[in-house]
Amino acid sequence: MIAWLRRRFWRAALADPDFLFLLDEPPVGEAISLDCETTGLDPWVDEIVAIAAVPVIGNRIATSARFQAVVKPDRMPGAGSIKVHGLRRRDVAQGRPMAEVLPELLRFIGPRPLVGYYIDFDVRMIDRYALHQIGARLPNRRIEVSSLYYDRKYGKAPPGTNIDLRFTSIRRELGIPDLGQHDAFADALMAAMMWVQLRDMAARGQRLKREGRREATAAPLGA
Amino acid sequence: MATGFDAQNPPFDRLSQPEAEELRAAADIGYFAPGEVIIARGAAADVLHVVIKGAVEAREGEALQGVLGPRDSFDSRALVHGAAGEDFRAAEETLCFLLPGALVRRLIARNPAFAAFFYADVSRKLEAFAEARLPEGGMESVLRARVRDAMRHRAEFIDGAATIGQAGAAMAAADINALFVRHAAQTGVVTGMNLAKAAVLRQMPLSTPVSALAHFDIVAVQADDLLLDALLAMTRHNKRRLAVRDGDTFVGFLEDIDLLGRFAGNSQLIPRRIDAARDVAELAEPARAIQDQVERLHRQGVKVEVIAEITSDLNRRLFVRLFDLIAPDSIRAEGCLILMGSEGRAEQTVRTDQDNGLLLGAEVPQADLATFREAFSGALDRFGFPPCPGNVMVRNPLWSQTAAGMERQLRRWVDARTPEAAMNIAIFLDAVALTGRVGLLDDTKAALLRMMRGESALMAHFAHLIDSFATPSLGVLSTLMTSVGVGEDAIDIKKAGIFPIVHGIRTMALDRGIAATPTAVRIAALVAAGALQDELGRDLLGALRVFMAYRIATQIEAVRRGTVEEEALVRPSRLTAADRDILRDSLRVVRVFREVIATRFKTSVF
DSSP, X not given: OHHHHHHHHHHHHOSOGGGGGGGSOOXXXXXXXXXXXXXXSOTTTOOEEEEEEEEEETTEEOGGGOEXXXXXXXXXXXXXXXXXXXXXXXXXXXXXXXXHHHHHHHHHHTTOOEEETXXXXXXXXXXXXXXXXXXXXXXXXXXXXXXXXXXXXXXXOOTTOOOOOOHHHHHHHTTOOOOXXXXXXXXXXXXXXXXHHHHHHHHTTOOOOTTOHHHHHHHHHHO | OOSSOOTTSTTGGXXXXXXXXXXXXXXXXXXXXXXXXXXXXXXXXXXXXXXXXXXXXXXXXXXXXXXXXXTOEEXXXXXXXXXXXXXXXESSSEEEEEEEHHHHHHHHHHOXXXXXXXXXXXXXXXXXHHHHOOOGGGOTHHHHOBHXXXXXXXXXXXXXTSBHHHHHHHHHHHTOSEEEEEETTEEEEEEHHXXXXXIIISOOOTTSBGGGTOBOXXXXXETTSBHHHHHHHHHHHTOSEEEEEETTEEEEEXXXXXXXXXXXXXXXXXXXXXXXXXXXXXXXXXXXXXXHHHHHHXXXXXXXXXXXXXXXXXXXXXXXXXXXXXXXXXXXXXXXEEEOHHHHTTOOOSOOOOOEEEEESSOOOHHHHHHHHHHHHHHHHHHTOOOOTTOXXXXXXXXXEEHHHHHHXXXXXXXXXXXXXXXXXXXXHTOEEEEEOTHHHHHHHHHHHHHHTTOHHHHHHHHHGGGGSOOOOBTHHHXXXXXXXXXXXXXXXXXXXXXXXXXXXXXXXXXXXXXXXXXXXXXXXXXXXXXXOXXXXXXXXXXXXXXXXXXXXHHHHHHHHTOGGGTTEEXXXXXXXXXXXXXXXHHHHHHHHHHHHHHHHTGGGO
């Protein structure tokens, strides 16, 4: 009922009816892993400089069919953010305006759920442009890999457990290679890798050992 | 690691930059849950998998054949030949690149070096790999060089009736020091040294016809032969000069100085140093040179079977010279120096043992024998031949006795039916006679063959030695151990690969009464006799060479580090994915062959 209401409001708010497809029934077993690089961490001020979206179909990460764009921001990125994502003023100047990129991105994503690490931030960044251009926020379901990881690793953890949800910690724990961070495609790809593995572990009810997997398996053999 | 698969990782390093990019753009990534079958045995595959993380088991039925880890790819057979050889099953949470089969097949058709990785049979794969592997130091050109490239002396002909004086003048005019001599229907060679000796030492008149000095037993190579073959011919025949033919015509000479500097080992110079040695002490230097050239030739990229051939020729020459220098008259008259084991099969490169013995036609004075035994083995000790762990050497009275005594000994081993006795028989079967009364060995071997003939239980016992060491499943340990951080695995290439092939072939050769000792020759004879499938024969030879190639590398490494215990240990975790792949294929050949031997000789009763 609430979902229905929410959809009604969204439909009413949508300024451009071309994007009604965002409310369609998503194709079964498909999702999009999404990552943005930005000029900073404030969704109200900072701007997107790069976007990557990688489809996941079942257990297949379709890197060959990915969406990738460099975006030209209204204000050029400051020195601090260039250090993070490596996109220089010259690089983003080659980019395309968000007005051009966003419709392509939305058509690429369609009604599919969005997967990511702190996906809320990425979606909030995109929402700002979406509100401006189509009059509505992205209605897509969001899948947060860090919370899936939390469930596998810290779910029912005793109080006082030291919780570590850093991207690098998750990547290492799952044995996923470092593809080079802070590149939108690499980040989206690693998030997709995390998701397929965590989803499967959840389906099998398999948990990640809190004290660290290496010591746990070494013990019986070393004895 | 970039976001695509690693194009530095073989076999993808064979791709050009645009080809690698094309593949990278088309790659997807697949996730496989633990226990999930990725490719079933016998099934075709429309993608080539390259492991990103995790572990994939290759299984044949219940038997685990190997575990693939990051950078390993599978399954070329499912992709190219339409049927996977094994089940591939994820052992952990596994991610793989999925490279589209159609594109990979297109690249195979376009790029022969890349295609080599996908060949079905080990021998072709090995050849392609050997071609692609550049030797250290960028000296590979010498391996492909032809006789024509190095030959600096063209052919000049003179009639056999011409005089010494005329021949000398012709040589001076053409600035060469050998002439081809036409005499009747024959062609011979006369050298400046021949002329000088005739005139100076033998005081022959200058009007003597050169046909009287020329020698007609010409050792010739073809102009298009590899220089390496010329090196072999010079070493084997102890010639400083080879005649060069182009088809039926003599076109020039190749002299040892033409090769000097081209081959790092300069092994063509060693035979003369051996022959020139006037006492045992002077043999030490060429003996060391033989060992040194092994490492140099290996570094230069010379194939292991060629190194083994050159080394074996030189070692044999050394043993014969040593025998000549120290054998007392009694032993010289009655003795036959023999080589056994790997030396007998001409498959030893880096020295691991002595493997020699002595057969006597009749009893000789005990004092002579005792002195000779100690002098011979002691000299080899000093030359750097490690004492044989099995004590197979002249020093051991068991291996230096009368032929009649040896025959009785063989009889006792035949009757004993213990693994040790069977091993001794195997060692003796590989014997070759080097010098002295060579007929003694033939007679003793014939006697052994008579003892074994028709004894199927005995043959089964003998064949059963092949199971002395199990063939490991490559990678099982490596994955287990490295994932728990305990250590890494190592495969004893001698026990796991070389021994089963050598012994299985030796058993079949014994069964068929084939007298040859080198494994390659035995295989050829068995195939010719219809006792061994052609294809299996080729794969066995290919696999044996793979193992020998790994072994020589580990041996040289072991010698360098001074850790002889590790001389045959190969650590798969330190190999490239392509090397692991070919090692896996070679071990698979061994496994098939064990089954062939078990079925044929019914060793299953043990």
